[in-house]
Amino acid sequence: MSALTPPTDMPTPTTDKITQAAMETIYLCKFRVSMDGEWLCLRELDDISLTPDPEPTHEDPNYLMANERMNLMNMAKLSIKGLIESALNLGRTLDSDYAPLQQFFVVMEHCLKHGLKAKKTFLGQNKSFWGPLELVEKLVPEAAEITASVKDLPGLKTPVGRGRAWLRLALMQKKLSEYMKALINKKELLSEFYEPNALMMEEEGAIIAGLLVGLNVIDANFCMKGEDLDSQVGVIDFSMYLKDGNSSKGSEGDGQITAILDQKNYVEELNRHLNATVNNLQAKVDALEKSNTKLTEELAVANNRIITLQEEMERVKEESSYILESNRKGPKQERTAEGQALSEARKHLKEETQLRLDVEKELEIQISMRQEMELAMKMLEKDVCEKQDALVSLRQQLDDLRALKHELAFKLQSSDLGVKQKSELNSRLEEKTNQMAATIKQLEQSEKDLVKQAKTLNSAANKLIPKHH
8 A cells, every 4th residue: 555655764663653543543542343244344444644733633533443343243243253254164183374354363462452551661562462361260260271371382582472372371271251250350450451441341341252252162272482472463353354345245045044054053063061060060069979978987986986085084084983982081192193084084075066067067068069069060951951952953954944045946946947948948048039030021022023024024915915906
């Protein structure tokens, strides 16, 4: 684009600022990104002039930020939808060379960079989305593993590279949506890194986090040890999403089939999560049953021990009473020793009784937890059955739509055959018409010849009649 070429060899500070702003905003505040079905429409696109305006215009910054947020949200919708559809059609694990996946990470990077506060360092101002992503491990403990892996990668030297690696690992873990939701819900923490009207601070950020749930149906595998994430240039390729405003839309049947497939994939993913939850709950129930059995055995041992101690206590009481009666007149020191032994025995009995009460209380807690887990398992099983029924109905609808599509294709083929036959008949009729026209011309010519002959004969007859007279 010629408008992006600086007029001089040495750029002015104003030119540098405008170039940096253009790279950061990707012109999102200069046009309106709108959704036309499944495509992107750019309306009233204006080039950005890098020469300083003599009279700068005073535009509302809140309006510009709102426009940028809306444009980024629409781009995220198109990128996520295109990535899911292309990955399902591809039917294999995605890698870092897959173009729709690369564009998705570029769009996510722009979303995370929107409205970032500039931090002053020794080398100047720095805007990096690695700072907010580091907060996720404090909100979701499972993210600590990803953060530690990113910090251990030897080839990453900049915060931008670490943030890009973090996004890829989160997508591989299928937890990107969960991490983004946890981060967006903590606005008080994000306010340290973002402006108040940034995308992550507004409703558009929550919408994008919800859209990321659909990415759980795809599988991705990245090898980041040899990939240079620090020096990559994040530029959105609009050619993947652009469509002419006057182009025709897809057929209604294909749209319904796509919607049914999306619902089917979502239900299957939900069913997989429910099955995993049921398996985890079953494992917890098994562990609780084992601990319950162990506690029951310990309670029986404690009861036996308490009975033994009670018998021993009775025996000690009898012996102590006998000793007290027989040695009433004995030395005072012996009576004191017997009293101490008796107090120790009572103390020991009290401790054993308290231990029994604690064991019984813990057993009651375990029994209540087991009942709650059984109730939760029943509810999850019911939910799984409902989801399976919904999946069956969706598959039936998909089969019906496929049958309708085949029927429409057959009708279209039949109509094409009829059109072909009619065209052949028309060509034959045109050929016969041409033949008849040629015959008519011949007849007309012969008629003209006959008229000439009649005129000749008539003139000859007229000449002969006077001679006879």
